[in-house]
Amino acid sequence: MGMRNTAIAKVFYDIGDLLELKGENPFKIRAYQRAARAIEHLPKEIEIMLREGQDLKAIPGVGEAIARKIADLLATGKLEYYEKLRAEFPPGIATLLEIPGVGPKTAMRLTQELGISSVEELERAIRDGQVASLFRMGEKTAENILYQIEALRRKDQRIPIGEALPLVDEIFEGLRAIPGVKNLTPAGSLRRFQETVGDIDLMGTADNPRQVIEAFTRLPMVAQVLGQGETRASVIVAGGLQVDLRMVEHERYGSLIQYFTGSKQHNIALRERFHRQGLKLSEYGITDLATGKEETFATEEAFYQRLGLQYIPPEIREGGEEIDRAARGDIPALVEVPDIKGDFHVHTDWSDGRSPLEEMVQAARARGYRYLAITDHSVGLRIAQGLSVERVLAQIEEVQKLNHGLKDIYILTGTEMDIRADGSLDLPDEVLARLDVVVAAVHSSMGQEQEKMTRRVLGALENPHVDILAHPTCRLLGEREPVHIDLEAVFKKAVEKGKALEINAMPTRLDLKDIHILRARELGAKLLIGTDAHSPEQLDLMRFGVGLARRGWCQTRDIINTWPLEKVKAFFKREEE
DNA sequence: GCCGTTTTCGGCCCGACTGTTTTCAGTCG
Numbered sequence: 254m255g256m257r258n259t260a261i262a263k264v265f266y267d268i269g270d271l272l273e274l275k276g277e278n279p280f281k282i283r284a285y286q287r288a289a290r291a292i293e294h295l296p297k298e299i300e301i302m303l304r305e306g307q308d309l310k311a312i313p314g315v316g317e318a319i320a321r322k323i324a325d326l327l328a329t330g331k332l333e334y335y336e337k338l339r340a341e342f343p344p345g346i347a348t349l350l351e352i353p354g355v356g357p358k359t360a361m362r363l364t365q366e367l368g369i370s371s372v373e374e375l376e377r378a379i380r381d382g383q384v385a386s387l388f389r390m391g392e393k394t395a396e397n398i399l400y401q402i403e404a405l406r407r408k409d410q411r412i413p414i415g416e417a418l419p420l421v422d423e424i425f426e427g428l429r430a431i432p433g434v435k436n437l438t439p440a441g442s443l444r445r446f447q448e449t450v451g452d453i454d455l456m457g458t459a460d461n462p463r464q465v466i467e468a469f470t471r472l473p474m475v476a477q478v479l480g481q482g483e484t485r486a487s488v489i490v491a492g493g494l495q496v497d498l499r500m501v502e503h504e505r506y507g508s509l510i511q512y513f514t515g516s517k518q519h520n521i522a523l524r525e526r527f528h529r530q531g532l533k534l535s536e537y538g539i540t541d542l543a544t545g546k547e548e549t550f551a552t553e554e555a556f557y558q559r560l561g562l563q564y565i566p567p568e569i570r571e572g573g574e575e576i577d578r579a580a581r582g583d584i585p586a587l588v589e590v591p592d593i594k595g596d597f598h599v600h601t602d603w604s605d606g607r608s609p610l611e612e613m614v615q616a617a618r619a620r621g622y623r624y625l626a627i628t629d630h631s632v633g634l635r636i637a638q639g640l641s642v643e644r645v646l647a648q649i650e651e652v653q654k655l656n657h658g659l660k661d662i663y664i665l666t667g668t669e670m671d672i673r674a675d676g677s678l679d680l681p682d683e684v685l686a687r688l689d690v691v692v693a694a695v696h697s698s699m700g701q702e703q704e705k706m707t708r709r710v711l712g713a714l715e716n717p718h719v720d721i722l723a724h725p726t727c728r729l730l731g732e733r734e735p736v737h738i739d740l741e742a743v744f745k746k747a748v749e750k751g752k753a754l755e756i757n758a759m760p761t762r763l764d765l766k767d768i769h770i771l772r773a774r775e776l777g778a779k780l781l782i783g784t785d786a787h788s789p790e791q792l793d794l795m796r797f798g799v800g801l802a803r804r805g806w807c808q809t810r811d812i813i814n815t816w817p818l819e820k821v822k823a824f825f826k827r828e829e830e
Numbered sequence: 831g832c833c834g835t836t837t838t839c840g841g842c843c844c845g846a847c848t849g850t851t852t853t854c855a856g857t858c859g
Binding site: 280283313353354357359391393512529535 | 835842843844850
C-alpha cells in the first residue's frame, strides 16, 4: 500500500480542519496540524521508516495516538476516525475555510443557518443579502467575504523565489540612495529562501522613515498603493504581487526582523521553550515574566544571544531541531556563496546556450571561480542542438586550447548527457572516458512508471564515467510535477558509486529540493550546486542553489564545488580506477 | 493530542485588527 508523506500529511491537515469546524479543543487541533506539518517536511518517507521498524513517535508532534493512526492508514489505506469525522459534515464545507476572513465559526454558521457548503453557494447568499442579515454579521462582513472570494479566484499562484528576489534587488536599489537608510532586508519566506513566496515583506531602519516610505510608493514598478502611513506601506507591483515595506525603530530592529522572518513554527517553538523559563518573547523584545522588565534588541544576533542560543540562520528556521542544536552550540557553518569555487553545469552556444564558450569562461573568472565545467547537451537532445560525438571531440580540443592561455581558472571538458528513455546513454563509453566531467540527466519520457524510471537512472549511475546526476526529479515549479522515481534508491546508489547529486539552482527547478537534500545528506551523499546557466548572467543563479543547500543544512564538506579542484577530481576518479 | 530542567497532569506563543459592540469573539500572521 503506497502512501507518500504528502498524502499522509493531507489526511491530518483535513482532520485539523474538521475538528475546527466541530469546535474541538484548540490545542488538539493544533496538535494535528503540527503533526501534519512535521510529516509534510520529513526528509524520509514514513513508509520506509515503518519498513525499517523505526518509531514514529520520534517525529516531533507525533505521539501515541497519531502514530497509531499513521500505521493504520498505511496498513489499510484508510482511517476510520477520519472517515467518521468526514461523514459528520456536508462535503465541501472545508473549502469555505480557504476564504480569508472565514474561520471555523463562520463556516459552521453559514452551513447550519443558511445551508451553505460551497464557495459558489456562499457567493449567491451574499448577493441575496442573506449573509448580512445573520446575527452579529453585517454588510461590511458580507462585502469583505465577497471581496476575498473574488481575490482568491484571480489570485496567481505563489511566485518562485527566482522572480521575487530580483524584484527586491530592484526595489532596494531605488531606496538605498536615501540618506540614513539602513538594514534594508527581505523578511518572511523570502529571507528563508523558500522556493516560492506568496507576498514580499521588506524591512529596514531609517533616520527619516517617512521619506523612505514616500520613495517606495513612487518606485517605477509600483502599480497601485494599497495603503501608506508614517512607517509602512503596502503596494501592488506590476504582475499583481503585493509588497509591504515596514520601517522600524533601530533599537527594536533585532526582535522585529526575527519575528517577521519566521517561520511561524520556529517562533512558536522558541516562545514555548522560553516561556517555560520565564521569558515572554515578542516582536517588541523579551520580557522577564517575574520582574516585568522588557529588553529590546537592535540586532537579531543579540536577540538569540540573550536566549543563550547560537545564531540560527534564517534558512533553517523551520521549527524543527534547530533550536535544540543552537542551545548546544551545534549549528554548523552553512555553505555560503563566496565558498563556491566553480560551476559544473554550464551551456554555451555550441548547444542551446546563448553565449560563446569564451564568454562563459570570462564570466566565471569575473566571479572568482577556480574552475568551470562546460556541459553542453548531448546528441539525442535535438531540440537543444545536442552535440554529436564529432562535435564533442572538437569541443574537447577547443577547451584544451583555451586552457593553455588561462592561469587563474581551469576549464573542464564535459557534457550534460541524456539518459535515454530505454536507459541507454547518449554517448559511447570511449567518448565519456575522454571527458573530465559527465553530467547525466533525464530529459524525456518523464511519465514513466516509478520502477522503470528508477531503473533508468540507477543504470546511468552504474556507468563508471558518469560523475553527476543533474536535476534528479525533473520538476518545473508550477509547470511540471516531479517524475516518479525512488529517490531513496537513487541516493543510495550515488553514495555506493561515488557520484554527486546536483542541486540545480535554476529558479524554475530548484531540484533537488530542501527535504531531498536533507535525506541525501543523511545517507552520506555528496552534492553540488549547478546553475545550468545558458548565459553569463545566469551564473549568478548560484545564490538560489546556495540558499537551497543552506535549507538542507549543507556545509562546504557536503558541496563538492566548494572544494579545490584536485579534491573534486579525486572524488570523481574513485569509481573509474 | 502532545509533552516534560514545573515529567504522567496541566499546561499549550503573542499581538493586532475588524466589526459589531456596551466588553469581545473571530480571524490572521
